[in-house]
Every structure is written in C-alpha cells, then in structure tokens.
Amino acid sequence: MTNEELWNVALGEIELAVSRANFVTWFKDTKIIDQSNGIITVGVPNGFSKEWLENKFHKFILKSLRSNAPEIRAANYSIVAPSANNVKPTKPKFKKEPIFNDAEQLEFREFYIDPKTNLHPKYTLDSFIVGSFNELAHAAAIAVIKNPGRAYNPLFVYGGVGLGKTHLLQAIGNSILKEGPNKKVYYLTSEKFTNELLNSLQNQTIQSFKEKFRDYDLLIVDDVQFFANKTKTQEEFFHTFNTLFESGRQLVFSSDRSPKSIPSIGEINDRLISRMEAGVLVDISEPEYEARLAILKAKSAEKKIDLPESTLELIALMVQKSIRELEGALNTVNIQSKYQNEVLTKEEVRAILSKNLKPRNTITPSQIIKTVAEFYDIPEKSIYEHTRKTEVVRPRQIAMFLLREDLKGSYPYIGQKFGGMDHTTAIHAYEKIHEETKKNTRLEEEIKGIRGKYQNQQR
Amino acid sequence: MKLQCTNNNIKDAVVTAERNTSKNQTLPVLNSLLIDAEKDKIKIRATNLETAIEIIVPGKIFESGSIVVPAKILSSFLANAGFEQITFQTNKNNLLIKTDTVETIIRGYPLEDFPIFPHISAQEKFTVPAPELKYGISSVIIAASHSDIKPELSSVFFNVFKNTIKIAATDSFRLAEKTIISKNIQQERSLSFLIPQKGAQEILKLLGEDEDIELGINKNQIILKHRNLIFISRLTDGKFPDYEQILPKSFKTTAIVKKSDISSHMKLAGVFVGKLNDIGVNFDPAKKSIIINTSNSDVGEHVSQISSMIQGDKISAKFNERYLSEGIAQINSEYIEFNLNTSESPLLIKGKGDNSYLYLLMPMRGV
Numbered sequence: 001m002t003n004e005e006l007w008n009v010a011l012g013e014i015e016l017a018v019s020r021a022n023f024v025t026w027f028k029d030t031k032i033i034d035q036s037n038g039i040i041t042v043g044v045p046n047g048f049s050k051e052w053l054e055n056k057f058h059k060f061i062l063k064s065l066r067s068n069a070p071e072i073r074a075a076n077y078s079i080v081a082p083s084a085n086n087v088k089p090t091k092p093k094f095k096k097e098p099i100f101n102d103a104e105q106l107e108f109r110e111f112y113i114d115p116k117t118n119l120h121p122k123y124t125l126d127s128f129i130v131g132s133f134n135e136l137a138h139a140a141a142i143a144v145i146k147n148p149g150r151a152y153n154p155l156f157v158y159g160g161v162g163l164g165k166t167h168l169l170q171a172i173g174n175s176i177l178k179e180g181p182n183k184k185v186y187y188l189t190s191e192k193f194t195n196e197l198l199n200s201l202q203n204q205t206i207q208s209f210k211e212k213f214r215d216y217d218l219l220i221v222d223d224v225q226f227f228a229n230k231t232k233t234q235e236e237f238f239h240t241f242n243t244l245f246e247s248g249r250q251l252v253f254s255s256d257r258s259p260k261s262i263p264s265i266g267e268i269n270d271r272l273i274s275r276m277e278a279g280v281l282v283d284i285s286e287p288e289y290e291a292r293l294a295i296l297k298a299k300s301a302e303k304k305i306d307l308p309e310s311t312l313e314l315i316a317l318m319v320q321k322s323i324r325e326l327e328g329a330l331n332t333v334n335i336q337s338k339y340q341n342e343v344l345t346k347e348e349v350r351a352i353l354s355k356n357l358k359p360r361n362t363i364t365p366s367q368i369i370k371t372v373a374e375f376y377d378i379p380e381k382s383i384y385e386h387t388r389k390t391e392v393v394r395p396r397q398i399a400m401f402l403l404r405e406d407l408k409g410s411y412p413y414i415g416q417k418f419g420g421m422d423h424t425t426a427i428h429a430y431e432k433i434h435e436e437t438k439k440n441t442r443l444e445e446e447i448k449g450i451r452g453k454y455q456n457q458q459r
Numbered sequence: 460m461k462l463q464c465t466n467n468n469i470k471d472a473v474v475t476a477e478r479n480t481s482k483n484q485t486l487p488v489l490n491s492l493l494i495d496a497e498k499d500k501i502k503i504r505a506t507n508l509e510t511a512i513e514i515i516v517p518g519k520i521f522e523s524g525s526i527v528v529p530a531k532i533l534s535s536f537l538a539n540a541g542f543e544q545i546t547f548q549t550n551k552n553n554l555l556i557k558t559d560t561v562e563t564i565i566r567g568y569p570l571e572d573f574p575i576f577p578h579i580s581a582q583e584k585f586t587v588p589a590p591e592l593k594y595g596i597s598s599v600i601i602a603a604s605h606s607d608i609k610p611e612l613s614s615v616f617f618n619v620f621k622n623t624i625k626i627a628a629t630d631s632f633r634l635a636e637k638t639i640i641s642k643n644i645q646q647e648r649s650l651s652f653l654i655p656q657k658g659a660q661e662i663l664k665l666l667g668e669d670e671d672i673e674l675g676i677n678k679n680q681i682i683l684k685h686r687n688l689i690f691i692s693r694l695t696d697g698k699f700p701d702y703e704q705i706l707p708k709s710f711k712t713t714a715i716v717k718k719s720d721i722s723s724h725m726k727l728a729g730v731f732v733g734k735l736n737d738i739g740v741n742f743d744p745a746k747k748s749i750i751i752n753t754s755n756s757d758v759g760e761h762v763s764q765i766s767s768m769i770q771g772d773k774i775s776a777k778f779n780e781r782y783l784s785e786g787i788a789q790i791n792s793e794y795i796e797f798n799l800n801t802s803e804s805p806l807l808i809k810g811k812g813d814n815s816y817l818y819l820l821m822p823m824r825g826v
Binding site for chain 2: 020021022024025046047048050051052056079081095104105107108110111115283331335338339341393
C-alpha cells in the first residue's frame, strides 16, 4: 500500500469516529510524508493541527494505521506547507478594492516573467490569432515546436512593428517548454544580449557568459536588426550561433526587416546574415480586415470589454496598421464609452479614432529623408549633396520615390527639396525605383521597412 | 476557578484577544476565548488557526481552573459593565460573573475542544525598536494586495540582514519598501520571510511606542514576545517577487515639491475623480510646475498647478488617484521627490534626501 492509500484508509476510519467539524478542521491538508522502519511521519499544515493530532488523536491515528499496516510502531507529526495544488484559493475579496477595469492599470510586468527563460507566460500559441497575413509564420512555428533543431533551423521571422512577432517567438518558447519542461529555453532581445555582453566584459566574466549561452536547447533572439553596427557583439553572437547550430539546437530570430536589408558593414555581419538566412525566412505582413476583426474580438473577450459588434467592425475598418495600434484603439474607445457611460455612436467612434490616428500626410519630407539616411546608414546631409557615389544615389532615389508616392509631391518640388536638382532627375528616380520594385523583391522589402519606420515614428 | 481583576485590565485583554478569533468556521469554539488560571497567572488565549495570542492579565487567583467562553459575549458585557472590579467564577461549563449589583452567567464551551496553544521554538531571533517596526509595517502594508489569489502579494515581505531590515509589499501595481537600519538588529545571516497581511495588521496593533521588541522566526511561524503577551502568526509559504530588479536606477525627469502643497491639491482633485479613479499628472519643467487634473462627466472637472522644481523632460502620465495619494501620504519629509522615465514606466516617490522609504507606482494606460 502506498503512503497515500494508507492514509486515505486511515482517514476513512477516523472520519467515522470524530465529529465532522473536528475532522474538517484538523485533518484537512494532512498526509503521510515519510515511512521508514515502522515510523510514520504525518505532514500537517500548521502548528495547531500538530498539537491537536499529537495530543488528542495520536492513539487513534496509530490504531487506524496499524489495523491496515501492522508493522507500524510509531507516528510523529511535522509541519509542512500544503503543496500549491492543494491550496484552494479562497474567494477573492475585493472589499476595499474599488471596482475598476484592471486593463487600464499597468502592472510590474517583470513579476510574471520567468527569470530562467525570460518568457512571459501570457504569450501562447492558443492566443495567437492566425490569418492569411501570418499563417506561414505560424505554420513554421508549429513545425519548429514539433521538431526543434531539425525542421527549420534557424527560423527567421520578420515584419513591421506591432504585428505579433514577439508573441509568436515567445509562444514557440512556451510551447517547447510545455512539451519538454527540462529543455533549456531562453528568450532575449538583441539589445539585452549586447548589454549582457558588455557587462560580462566589464566584470571579466566573459567565460561564464559564453558558457551560459552555449548551453541552451532553444535560443530566441528578438529584434536582431539592432545588432547592426555592433561589431564586437556580432562576433560574439556569431560564435554562439555556430556552437548552438552545430550541436543541433534550435535558433529563432526576429527582425523588422529581412536579413538582406539589415545594413551590412564588415565581413562578420555578412557571414552572420548568411547564417541567419540559411534556415527558413517567413514574414508577417499587415493583417487584413477579417483578421483585424478576429483580433479585436479576442482582445475584447480577454479584457472583458463589452463593445457592440458594429463598433469593433468600425475600429477594424479604420485602424489598418498594426495589432498594437488596434489594441490601443480598442482601449481608447472602451475608456471613452465608460466615461460617458453609454454606447458610442458611429460618429463618436470615428471622431475618437481620427483624433488618435494621425493621418499619413503629417509626415514631412525631411522625416522621410532622415529615415532613409538612417536605414542605409549614410549621413543625412550627403543625400542633399550633388554626389554620384552609388551608396548615396540609390537612397536618394528611394527618398524621391517615397516623397512622390506618399506625399504626392510634384516633381519640381521634389527636385528642389534635394538641394535644387532638376525635376527630370526626380522623374527619372521615381520611374526607375517604381519599375525596379516590380522585379526586385528585396528592394520592395526595404521600402516597406522604411515606410514602416517613419509611419511608426509619428506616434 | 475563581479570580478577581479590574474591569479595565481584563477588558483590554479580551478586546485584543477577540481580534484573533474567527467567526466563520466549522469549529464554533474558534470564536471563543480561553481564560486560564491553572497556575499563578491569569492568561487569556484566542486563535483562529492563522494567528494566536496569549495575554497575561494582572489579577488575583483564589481557585485555579480554566474556562472557554464566546469572545463576543464577554467583550460586549465588559464594554458595558461600569464597575471597577469583577469576580469570575466557574460553574461546570458556565462562567459566573459577580459584583455587588449584578449576577451574570455566560455559557461556555467544553474546555477540551479549545485548540492547544502551539509550543514553538524560534530558530532565528532578532530585536527591533518597536516604533520603527510599527512605522515600517504601516507605511508598507498599504501596497499589499487585498485579493487572496496570490498569497505572496497579500503578505508583507521582510528581509533581515546585518543591522538592516527591509520591509516590502506589492500588489503588482505598486510597491512600497521601507529600510530600517539599527544597531540593535543582531542578525548575522540574511533571513527573509512573508507575514500574511492579517498577521502584520495585528502586529501593528500590538506594538507599543518606546521599546525594543523581539521577533522569533521558525520555518512556518513568527513569534512576537512583548510585555505581557505572546503573539504567533503563520508565515506565508511562497516567494516574494525579486522586486529590486524593477526599481529604476536612473530617471529622465525629477520633480521636487512641497508635501503639504501636493497633498492638499490631491485632495481637491480627488473630489472630481472619474469612474476609473484616474488622475492626470503633468510634469512640466518649462512652467516649473506639476499640473494635476481630474474630470468626472457627472460631477465636473478640476485642474491644479503646483509649483515645483523640475529637471528633465516634460512628461504626462495618468495614475490611479487612490494609489498616488496613498503613496504621498506615507512620506514624512517636508519635500517629496517624484522620479520617472516615461508615461508607461513606474513613478518613484520618496522624501527628498531620504532613501529609507520608496513607493513605486505603475501608471494607467492611455494618457
């Protein structure tokens, strides 16, 4: 008989002999924690139970135990905290707490992050909404979870800000951990990797840093585009990558653009990028209307937001950019309707959203030029110079193209913006880039990335 | 049993003990008190199986014995009994109270049903000045969660190491930490434990003004021995979040403001706080002021401008008005310092030049 069975049988006998109140109070959360040489140790939840069982029920307990297991000679009692599963949460009391929606009050997020894996448990595949915009990424993630280290290695997910990359990456980590709780999983951003590296260099603990990172079964690195221009970090990361990859460990990356579009300087970077591309590349694009609506519905259910279907449809229609923006719009509308304590009309929702969503035409030409310069990593002022260096000409043409496309600027205006160039130069630039985007997908990616950047900057 | 004591002495003890009884339990004996005059002392005991207390009452014992009586009945009787001295006498399970003018019988419970007071030995002991401990707990306990879902968040965290005690509590929206430094804390090893909120509240009430107090800890319990009483509370089993990592190390904006100014303006603004309990706080270095505003669509709107020394960026954020004013209320300095980085990262409140108390508050979404 196992300890558990023995105790259950004994409890059954005891229950018949003592009053219900006594039984519930004193025998709740008790169990046999040890049995050796005929001595039983009974675990009790607190000092009171211990005293009570020792002094009032000892003989009785011993008798019940012996009638089932005659070899038992003695019993003693020891206080153990009830295990977490047994603790029934008492009804939450919100006596003093005002009733307000927790959705608006921010929390210390760090409390929920598992320090060992750096993953937030809220990101799961179940809560990841799949639409045509991300189904490829989702399928790749599933393949990785089923067959880590073998199916797609490394997995590289890219797409604009707020489209759910981090969610997907963390969900991969959480799922793999669920399948194999002993797996060593670690999630971090490229920035954190850089900071940890710097710290270990300062504290001269580089060796333990290396060992730490080369020990993971799954390493997830978010926002790898921030590795650009950090040669020392790249080098260290390159070695980590190789070690993990060679021993068949899974690697997952994300970036806001495809690896090819990450500004390339130096040899290490090129090698790193070609490694990252070696597995599978999947992109997440902007969600389509149906997916946006599904996301809004899921979010409302999760946050217990009660808005009419028509309002959600309107939000899905008006907010097209990113999931994060969608969530923000949902919150704003919800707060507003709570304030006014009524269902908002279509016009009111529209008014709120148009106030919060800055229209695209607030982008200034100089913003675009600045972003382009940053993206290609050239000094901003060189764009305005009449230089024909290829590394400048190309970005300049792209900037002109964007000015024409997004700001609907006239050709003479564009020419003048770029340090007084002829309008024909602008026409040539626009047409050249326009033609090329049709053929060259990499260029298209780059332009999408640049657009994403300045459109997000406005917020 | 037969004993005599003054009404005041026994009344105080009964009221204190009654707080440690429990009303809603399967075991009705838990709402009662044990009056014990077996040996040379009169002791009153009570327990709700989470906390337990034993109080010694000065008085004279004529015949030894003990009895268990309902706490509520005894305390209401004593509260209204106007006479100086009282004689208690047992008659089987009944308590007989006699004075010159009244004769009362209170029905008791069988003595053997009353829980046995646990004998526990403290593995670790340390001494703290009572007033500092009292102030420390009271300034921190406001941040503890009222919900029971996460026991570690509805408890008060203690970390004791050489000459220092750190007391902290958080409900994950805000965090309060008090550091007590005293030469009297003799503790070589670092020791940390969680006292459930109820136990901590009780300790607060038991602490006096001007003495050192000894606290003993073992794996599951804390024991407080103090003047004429012994108090025991269960400890929370769990791990308090590693909170030091969330304390920001640097800030973009720092504002210093007179405490009396900000608290009076907070009270004004509080009248107009909306349903979400939100208050807008705008740190404006150009105007050298903190501007707070509240609005309630049913009541009205309010804006206050409080002059302040501000360095850094201009930041607007939104906070829960109650959380913010509770934090401000705990600061004892003449000037308060507000530190923050962005409208979605925590605000650190402390007294100017005083790092012993920190109050960290997360903003609300949607500035």
